[in-house]
Amino acid sequence: MNPTFVTYLEQFLGYPATNLMAAVFFLVAVSILVGVMATIGGLGTYAERKISADIQARIGPNRVGPFGLLQMLADGVKMILKEDIIPSKADKLIFILAPMMAMFGVFATLAVLPFSSGLTLTDLNIGVFYVLGVGSFVGVAIFLGGYASNSKWSMLGGMRGASQIISYEIPVTLSILVAVTMAGGLSFSTLVEAQTGLPHGWYLFHNPFSFIAFFVLFIGALAETNRAPFDLPEAESELVSGYHTEYTGMRFGFFALAEYVEVFVVCGIAAALFLGGYKVPFDLGNGEVLSNALMNIPFLKMVVPMTNGTPIFKLLGSGLGQLLQLGSFFTKTLALYYVVIWIRWTLPRLRVDTLMTLCWKYLTPIALFNLLGAATWMVVFHGKSIYQIIFESGAAQAVGGH
């Protein structure tokens, strides 16, 4: 079977979980994760407002709760209380189905997102590929939302969204393949464990091709999540609100939440593939160093009963290690999230033809060239990173002398 969250818990607790226990663990973990991610999506809207306010020299939300932090709750209450309008000429079934499909596509990707080495719901062998597969439901949902509304603006937005998403999937997939060829596996644990905690071991700095691949991936990801400067599907100045013009209340909320969570997921994937994911410097993440250090503190030795020897320290050490890993992952992901918002409030929107030109005439050839280059690098230099090559040649010089 695949290593999962439950297998980690088994190691952590030291006894095998029965089927029923595993199911209960999964249910609890999934509900917690979905709750946390929905909150992160909500906080995303708050961050967007605050950062845009900073950029435009405004104050932003500051009335509801401390620093306006509860603004998202106020928004949520507003959306739930709003009248739920379905246009009379709309295709009702598809109109109702589309927001749910967007939510499904985004939240299904959470199953493989590596928050830490322990908190990965399931570590599928085909992790990245699975993300691409279920992520494509979002494109269908946007298209259907535009179609079902029976409005010209929605229709145009939906068609733009779908064409944009399937176009940008190509450079994104090719850039992901660069990381996959370097790690030699599709599962997130393989991809992350092949990197190190310190930046010299990240795939971003592995070779020149992977450096370019990260930026192609990031640009493509912006387009796939319909973020500015690629937010053509919901271009306010021309299409009112694009594919969700006719949606009100919680159905609109589903689309908005799906977008913000998708941005987080995409940033998390970029961090996991190229920025070392959950790895913590100096191997602090696996907990052995921490538990050894804890054992050597004389004060703790006196206080903690040593009847069972080391296990309590081991438990504590690996727990702390997991927390550090979570911190590492969230730091990198949220930093990327900040960049996404920053770009949105800095750059103007592209035209439709420039958008397609950027994808097909620039990003796709660059991504193809990158993939070839990375593969060649892996063959020619036997998978060594640029730092290893420099250090080795330097060492050879030093030993050889003049």
Next chain:
Amino acid sequence: MFDKLLFFSSFLLTISGAAMVLGSKDLVRACIALLACLFGVAGLYATLNADFLAATQLVVYAGGVVILMLFAIMLTGGSNNAVNRFGINKVPSMGDGKTLAFGILSGAVATLTIFKITKNVFIDYNLQEIPGYSSTVEQIGQLLVTNHVLAFEISSILLLGALIGAAVIARPRKS
């Protein structure tokens, strides 16, 4: 237990999706039902431990084919009038609920008859245990560049031809 649950939900999704494709009068709804059906087939692959195939099914069909079908329906306008000029329901050439019911019934009768006749062939056939889970990605990758390299190359030439053809068709003509 979990495997059976997954199998039966995928099975139900596949069958009901296929039935809805046949029964639906609206092309876009038929497309959605097709998506559900293909998702169910991906679930069936997953229950058979073919993880890579399941994900490929999702990427290719949900991400590509269904969206292209929807585009084609949009661009050709689809057909919304299910009633002909005398106000009578048109029977689509692919059938409707009634023809579907007839088809299923007659199909079931025919299948049962065939099974009854060929019973002796199947009587000694015992189902083998499903082999334990192992990743299929490495095996598929190795087979594609060793035993099946010719098929792999020919399909890539086919795709290249399609790409060039699309570019030629979409190219602006000189007047």
